[in-house]
Amino acid sequence: MSQYDTLKAQIASEFGTPVAVIDLDIVDANIARLQTRCDAAGIANRPHIKTHKSPVLARQQINAGAKGITCQKLGEAEIMVEAGIDDIIIATNLLGAARSGRLAALQRQTGLKCCADNQVTLGAYAEAAAQAERPLQVLIECDTGQKRAGVETVEEMLLLARQIKDNHWLEFAGLLFYPPLDGWPATQKFYQNAKAELAEMGLEAGIVSTGGTPNLRNLGRLEGATEHRSGTSIFNDRMMLADGIASPDDCAFHIYTSVVSKATPLRGILDAGSKTFTSDIGGLKGFGLIEEYPEIQIHKLSEEHGFLDFSASKNTPEIGEIVRVLPNHVCVSVNMFDRLITVRDGKIAGELDVSARGRLV
Amino acid sequence: MSQYDTLKAQIASEFGTPVAVIDLDIVDANIARLQTRCDAAGIANRPHIKTHKSPVLARQQINAGAKGITCQKLGEAEIMVEAGIDDIIIATNLLGAARSGRLAALQRQTGLKCCADNQVTLGAYAEAAAQAERPLQVLIECDTGQKRAGVETVEEMLLLARQIKDNHWLEFAGLLFYPPLDGWPATQKFYQNAKAELAEMGLEAGIVSTGGTPNLRNLGRLEGATEHRSGTSIFNDRMMLADGIASPDDCAFHIYTSVVSKATPLRGILDAGSKTFTSDIGGLKGFGLIEEYPEIQIHKLSEEHGFLDFSASKNTPEIGEIVRVLPNHVCVSVNMFDRLITVRDGKIAGELDVSARGRLV
Numbered sequence: 001m002s003q004y005d006t007l008k009a010q011i012a013s014e015f016g017t018p019v020a021v022i023d024l025d026i027v028d029a030n031i032a033r034l035q036t037r038c039d040a041a042g043i044a045n046r047p048h049i050k051t052h053k054s055p056v057l058a059r060q061q062i063n064a065g066a067k068g069i070t071c072q073k074l075g076e077a078e079i080m081v082e083a084g085i086d087d088i089i090i091a092t093n094l095l096g097a098a099r100s101g102r103l104a105a106l107q108r109q110t111g112l113k114c115c116a117d118n119q120v121t122l123g124a125y126a127e128a129a130a131q132a133e134r135p136l137q138v139l140i141e142c143d144t145g146q147k148r149a150g151v152e153t154v155e156e157m158l159l160l161a162r163q164i165k166d167n168h169w170l171e172f173a174g175l176l177f178y179p180p181l182d183g184w185p186a187t188q189k190f191y192q193n194a195k196a197e198l199a200e201m202g203l204e205a206g207i208v209s210t211g212g213t214p215n216l217r218n219l220g221r222l223e224g225a226t227e228h229r230s231g232t233s234i235f236n237d238r239m240m241l242a243d244g245i246a247s248p249d250d251c252a253f254h255i256y257t258s259v260v261s262k263a264t265p266l267r268g269i270l271d272a273g274s275k276t277f278t279s280d281i282g283g284l285k286g287f288g289l290i291e292e293y294p295e296i297q298i299h300k301l302s303e304e305h306g307f308l309d310f311s312a313s314k315n316t317p318e319i320g321e322i323v324r325v326l327p328n329h330v331c332v333s334v335n336m337f338d339r340l341i342t343v344r345d346g347k348i349a350g351e352l353d354v355s356a357r358g359r360l361v
Numbered sequence: 362m363s364q365y366d367t368l369k370a371q372i373a374s375e376f377g378t379p380v381a382v383i384d385l386d387i388v389d390a391n392i393a394r395l396q397t398r399c400d401a402a403g404i405a406n407r408p409h410i411k412t413h414k415s416p417v418l419a420r421q422q423i424n425a426g427a428k429g430i431t432c433q434k435l436g437e438a439e440i441m442v443e444a445g446i447d448d449i450i451i452a453t454n455l456l457g458a459a460r461s462g463r464l465a466a467l468q469r470q471t472g473l474k475c476c477a478d479n480q481v482t483l484g485a486y487a488e489a490a491a492q493a494e495r496p497l498q499v500l501i502e503c504d505t506g507q508k509r510a511g512v513e514t515v516e517e518m519l520l521l522a523r524q525i526k527d528n529h530w531l532e533f534a535g536l537l538f539y540p541p542l543d544g545w546p547a548t549q550k551f552y553q554n555a556k557a558e559l560a561e562m563g564l565e566a567g568i569v570s571t572g573g574t575p576n577l578r579n580l581g582r583l584e585g586a587t588e589h590r591s592g593t594s595i596f597n598d599r600m601m602l603a604d605g606i607a608s609p610d611d612c613a614f615h616i617y618t619s620v621v622s623k624a625t626p627l628r629g630i631l632d633a634g635s636k637t638f639t640s641d642i643g644g645l646k647g648f649g650l651i652e653e654y655p656e657i658q659i660h661k662l663s664e665e666h667g668f669l670d671f672s673a674s675k676n677t678p679e680i681g682e683i684v685r686v687l688p689n690h691v692c693v694s695v696n697m698f699d700r701l702i703t704v705r706d707g708k709i710a711g712e713l714d715v716s717a718r719g720r721l722v
Contacts, residue, residue, distance in 0.1 A: 016435070016722035017457030050664060072665045074377070092665060095681055096378030096619035096632040117622050120680040148666055149622040149630045258457035261478050261510040269510045271457040275696055276721055279640040303411060303692055304433045304453060305509055319481040320456055331664055335636055335697075338719040358699040360637055361377035 003346050008322045010348055011256055011341060017322060018257040018272035020337045022352070024344045026252035027057070027234060033250075034216070034233050035065040041220030041228075046070050046089060046209065048231030051331045053356035055083030057234065070211075070229040074102055075359025081110045083355075089113040089139065089209065091176060091229065093149060097361045098124035104131035113137040113207070115176050117150050122163050122170065129169035137173035138164050139207060144190050145183035150176075154193045161203055174207030177222070181214055184221045191224050214243045237330035238289050239282040248326075253334065255288070255325045257306065259317045268317065270298065270306030272325070276336055277301060280329040288325040293317060298325070364707050369683045371709055372617055372702060378683060379618040379633035381698045383713070385705045387613035388418070388595060394611075395577070395594050396426040402581030402589075407431050407450060407570065409592030412692045414717035416444030418595065431572075431590040435463055436720025442471045444716075450474040450500065450570065452537060452590065454510060458722045459485035465492035474498040474568070476537050478512050483524050483531065490530035498534035499525050500568060505551050506544035511537075515554045522564055535568030538583070542575055545582050552585055575604045598691035599650050600643040609687075614695065616649070616686045618667065620678045629678065631659065631667030633686070637697055638662060641690040649686040654678060659686070 001009075011019060038045035044067040049058050058069050058080055068087025071077040074097035077088050094114050097103055098121075106112060107128055116122050116138055129136035140160050143150025151157045157175070164170040175194060179187040191208065198205060210222055211229035213236075219228055232239075235253040236246035255276055261269035277287050279301060286297040287306065295313035298306045306325075310316045317323060327333040334340070335357055342349040362370075372380060399406035405428040410419050419430050419441055429448025432438040435458035438449050455475050458464055459482075467473060468489055477483050477499055490497035501521050504511025512518045518536070525531040536555060540548040552569065559566060571583055572590035574597075580589055593600075596614040597607035616637055622630035638648050640662060647658040648667065656674035659667045667686075671677045678684060688694040695701070696718055703710040 012457065012460050014461065016459075016461035016463060018721055093621035093630075093632070095621045096373065096683075098377075099373050100375065100377030102377060117624070118680050121621065124681075143624060147624070147628065148663065148668065150624065152624055260454035260456045260482065263478070263504060263508070263511065263513055267508065269454075271454070272721075274639070274641065274693055278635070279642075279693075280635065281640075302509065307509065319479050320485075322457075332635055332640075336719070337721065358697070360379055360633075360698065 007343065007346055007348070008256060008324070012258070012322050014348065015341060018255055018276050019341055020334065021254050021256055021341045021343055022235065023252045024342050024349060026250065030234050030236065030250060030252060031061055031064045034230055037216055037219055038228060039065065043220055043225055044227040046227045046229050047234065048072070048091070048211070048229045049076060049080065049356070051231035051234055052334060053354045054352055055080055055085065055355055056352060058085055059083065067227060073097070073359050073361065074106065075361050076356040077112065078102070078106055079356040079359060081106060086110045089115070091115050091211070093117060093121040095121045095124050098128050100361065102361065104128040107132035107134055107136055111137065113139060113173050115139045115141045116160065117141040119160065119163060122160060126167045126169045135169050135171050137171045139174045139176040139209065141176045142190060142194070144177060144187040145180040146178050148178070154190060154197055157194055158197055158201065161198060161201060165201065165203060172203050174205040174209065176209045178211040179215065179218070179222070181218070184218050187222055191222060195224065213240060214245050216245060232330060235330045235334070238284060238326050238328045241326070242284060251326055253330050255327060255333065256322055257325055259319055259321045259323065262319050265316070266310050268308040268310060270308060271304065272306050273304045274301040275303045276333070277306070277325070277327050278329065278332040278336065280332050282328045284328050288327045291324045291326065293323065368704065368707055368709070369617060369685070373619070373683050375709065376702060379616055379637050380702055381695065382615050382617055382702045382704055383596065384613045385703050385710060387611065391595050391597065391611060391613060392422055392425050395591055398577055398580060399589060400426065404581055404586055405588040407588045407590050408595065409433070409452070409572070409590045410437060410441065410717070412592035412595055413695060414715045415713055416441055416446065416716055417713060419446055420444065428588060434458070434720050434722065435467065436722050437717040438473065439463070439467055440717040440720060442467060447471045450476070452476050452572070454478060454482040456482045456485055459489050461722065463722065465489040468493035468495055468497055472498065474500060474534050476500045476502045477521065478502040478510050480521065480524060483521060487528045487530045496530050496532050498532045500535045500537040500570065502537045503551060503555070505538060505548040506541040507539050515551060515558055518555055519558055519562065522559060522562060526562065526564060533564050535566035535570065537570045539572045540576065540579070540583070542579070545579050548583055552583060556585065574601060575606050577606060593691060596691045596695070599645060599687050599689045603645060612687055614688070614691050616688060616694065617683055618686055620680055620682045620684065623680050626677070627671050629669040629671060631669060632665065633667050634665045635662040636664045637694070638667070638686070638688045639690065639693040639697065641693050643689045645689050649688045652685045652687065654684065
């Protein structure tokens with residue numbers, strides 16, 4: 001029995017299937033590689049913790065050299081502050097969370113950096129900061145092609161910058177970008193104009209943040225950028241493989257699942273479905289890559305069943321066989337689990353809580 | 362301000378957004394209606410708790426007349442047994458869970474009814490039952506058209522029945538079907554043959570189980586059926602609306618989410634994305650129905666953003682407005698939350714733990 005087969009058998013006998021397993025040796029390498037990449041580009045590393053939702057891993061990223069972290073939810077930031085992490089950008093309009101008083105409560109504990117793309121959000125931030133009696137730093141989110149959140153013009157950005165400048169409880173901290181892969185020239189143009197106009201207002205963007213793991217190939221390409229937010233690179237996934245930004249050896253997160261049924265020679269069933277992998281497709285074919293049988297497609301999911309199509313594969317697994325699946329999108333699959341099993345040196349090392357999971361506000 | 366607007370504002374100020382809210386008055390009505398339907402058809406009600414994952418709601422279903430419950434995971438059954446519920450069918454090949462020793466441990470506490478469609482699973486069950494020193498009841502899962510798990514022929518079923526009969530630790534409990542909507546005649550034919558052949562072996566299917574919420578319109582149509590498994594009907598969702606099995610007044614679960622960004626007059630952003638709704642489409646257009654703006658499509662999701670397309674709608678929400686979204690598929694959306702907010706008489710009543718969430722094995 002290979003060491004890998006032994007590991008699979010041990011995991012199944014200790015935990016059952018399906019379970020989520022991270023390889024800490026690969027995690028270490030991925031954390032180090034991201035830091036090296038950022039250092040080489042002269043860009044501060046501010047990893048996005050939405051992928052792992054673990055203060056333990058966030059701390060490891062900081063110890064490796066990250067300047068701070070990025071969160072997407074107030075609840076994620078609450079968990080990270082509780083763990084003693086205090087340099088946090090929350091990269092979204094925190095309007096729905098601000099109203100509950102939780103933003104003010106957290107701001108009282110730790111000075112946060114939040115993002116906004118509109119006046120309503122700024123109003124809520126000013127109120128929270130006043131309640132906390134501590135000025136809130138605000139980055140203006142700018143959209144240079146994602147068509148998601150973010151102001152689309154420098155003029156709109158300036159209106160918000162003015163509102164921030166004029167409010168006692170708000171401090172202008174910078175600009176947040178999430179450039180599309182081919183949108184870096186447009187982002188550069190936006191930034192140049194923004195910088196000049198802000199200077200006339202007596203403001204300077206202390207933080208100019210770019211984001212995205214596929215965008216690591218563009219790291220440093222925005223002249224003036226100070227930091228980058230990468231989430232997925234700590235684990236990687238099938239989408240990152242398809243993108244070419246990661247190799248199979250860089251993939252740290254897998255679902256260990258059992259083949260539990262084979263109705264005919266052409267099809268089988270895994271004990272993992274959409275409540276394990278999620279239904280995210282990400283432009284790929286099927287719902288995950290089975291490492292032992294890459295030709296077998298997971299062509300359909302129900303909640304707790306993965307439907308296998310054997311027709312393109314010479315070899316097929318036996319009922320009871322454990323396979324290792326690389327999910328399409330790791331950030332949403334991690335989010336299905338309360339705990340991840342950790343492996344080091346090819347052996348079970350322990351378990352890691354996905355502490356900020358379920359913090360939806 | 363309408364009572365409903367007041368409720369939305371109270372929920373946002375107490376909890377923030379996005380949050381999941383269930384209306385207990387509708388839940389009560391849905392539980393009662395399912396029981397009435399089953400009673401009228403002379404079929405025992407064995408609701409599937411995969412939808413709500415709450416022992417509190419399972420207990421309510423039993424108090425309303427349900428014979429027992431259905432689980433899809435061993436971990437779900439563990440939570441239900443802990444809450445004192447003891448008539449449980451686990452409706453799947455529990456192979457990956459059986460190996461960890463957890464099936465034996467639970468079987469020692471409470472006699473379970475498990476399902477199998479192959480000899481390997483039966484072998485694992487026999488081992489677990491021997492370890493528990495308590496015979497395990499087994500239903501044979503039969504596939505009459507779903508092409509998921511289940512034996513496809515009466516001959517295969519009989520081989521398994523023989524294996525059960527010959528094993529000291531296994532007891533033949535019956536047959537489990539999940540007929541496709543149009544597969545009831547085929548299911549009837551399968552069952553008639555199976556019944557006759559089983560009788561020759563001296564066996565009788567004490568339980569003949571059918572399943573599915575859309576299949577409630579076929580309830581009692583399988584002559585010989587003894588029980589039905591319905592999960593979604595406790596809450597309902599956009600898929601059930603589209604199916605016609607539920608009306609808007611039967612929908613008990615909604616996501617309350619805020620509009621947090623409006624970049625142009627044609628598009629906006631919700632503070633809820635695939636980590637709230639999930640990416641399940643279920644043959645529908647968009648990722649959920651916005652009750653206040655049914656013409657506005659949620660056309661795309663990222664993890665924490667819902668992308669709104671205003672182009673088909675005369676009215677558009679303001680930034681900061683709270684809207685109520687009916688998700689496409691409630692079973693997977695509930696699974697995103699650790700707790701649901703409960704409402705009764707149009708007012709906040711409390712919170713309900715999704716206790717069996719994250720029990721993936």
